[in-house]
Amino acid sequence: MMLGQTIHKSSFMMRASLIIALALILVGCKDETHQTAKKPKSQPPGLVLAVPPYEMPSNIQQRFHPLVTHLTEQLNQPVQLYITTSYEDQVKRLANGEVDLAYMGPSSYVKTRDNFPESHPILIAAEAPYRAALIVHKHSDINHIKQLNGRSFAFGSYHSYSGHYVVRQLLRLNHIYLRDLQFYSFLGRHERAIMSVVHQDFDAAATTEGLAQRFIELGYPIRVVATSELLAPTVIVARKNLKPELIQSLRESLLFFQSDIKHTGLSFFEVDNQDFTEVEKILYAIEH
Structure with a gap:
């Protein structure tokens, strides 16, 4: 009898302890949820400039x-550099208002402008026009675009204007289509495409004339076999809802003070949407 009472009492105490422990856990969870909900979302101070990964991040x-230092001083607020994970990532972040500014190639700008009309980016300034280049190994027997029929080819990012669209259009104008290549690949960045030719993994690659020349000056065994006409410029754009007075300050900082930042290799000029008419035609020709 006493054993039964002891067991019953012990069982009761265990159930009571479990109930109390459960209540404490629930209270703790409620308090934690309440505290978490109170925490504000962390926002980076100042402005964020998004740049696509067209080269190695360190470069x-x-x-x-x-x-970035120049703009921080001129605007009297922090400007942070953010290297996106891809060209697509840059477009999405600008369209969603997650970054304030973007350094965009012609095709990325046109795609953002046309595919996200509710988030129409604001043109601020542009770099000087540039050329796309088609490169081969220094000792390659290829001396003309037409000789690429049946050869392998490395592009940069699919969304790169000079690393894909323009050079692919050059191939098309010489009656060479993707099906005519031995094989091809999109390697994501310009220097990856260049190095694939250096290591002779591919017979030829697409890049910019300026970048190809830089690699040649550094002693890499490549040479340029063809270049495009001058292309629409790379631009600095702002997200749609950035304050007009800030837009004006940015434009003045980039245009008026360009001599102060000339040593960076970045100098900026006025730009207009009409400068991208040819870009629209090439994108349409390639993707339709």
């Missing part, structure tokens, strides 16, 4: 550091 950081 991009080195190139843009003087520009």
Whole structure:
């Protein structure tokens, strides 16, 4: 009898302890949820400038550091550099208002402008026009675009204007289509495409004339076999809802003070949407 009472009492105490423990856990969870809900979302201070990964991140950081410092001083607020994970990532972040500014190639700008009309980016300034280049290994027997029929080819990012669209249009004008290549690949960045030719993994690659020349000066065994006409410029754009007075300050900082940042290799000029008419035609020709 006493054993039964002891067991019953012990069982009761265990159930009571479990109920109390459960209540404490629930209270703790409620308090934690309440505290978490109170925490504000962390926002980076100042402005964020998004740059696509067209080169190695360290090279991009080195190139843009003087520009970011310049804008921080002129605007009297922090400007941070953000290297996106891809060209697509840059477009989405600008369209969603997650970054304030973007350094965009012609095709990325046109796609953002036309595919996200509710988030129409604001043109601020542009770099000087440039050329796309088609490169081969220094000792390659290829001397003309027509000789690429049946050869392998490396593009940069699919969304890169000079690293894909323009050079692919050059191939088309010489009656060479993707089906005519031995094989091809999109390697994501310009220097990856260049290095694939250096290591002779591919017979030819697409890049910019300026970048190809830089690699040649550094002693890499490549040469240019063809270049495009001058292309629409790379631009600095702002998200749609940035304040008009800030837009004006940015434009003045980039245009008026361009001599102060000339040593970065970045200098800016006025730009208009009419400058991208040819871009629209090439994108349509390639994707339709």
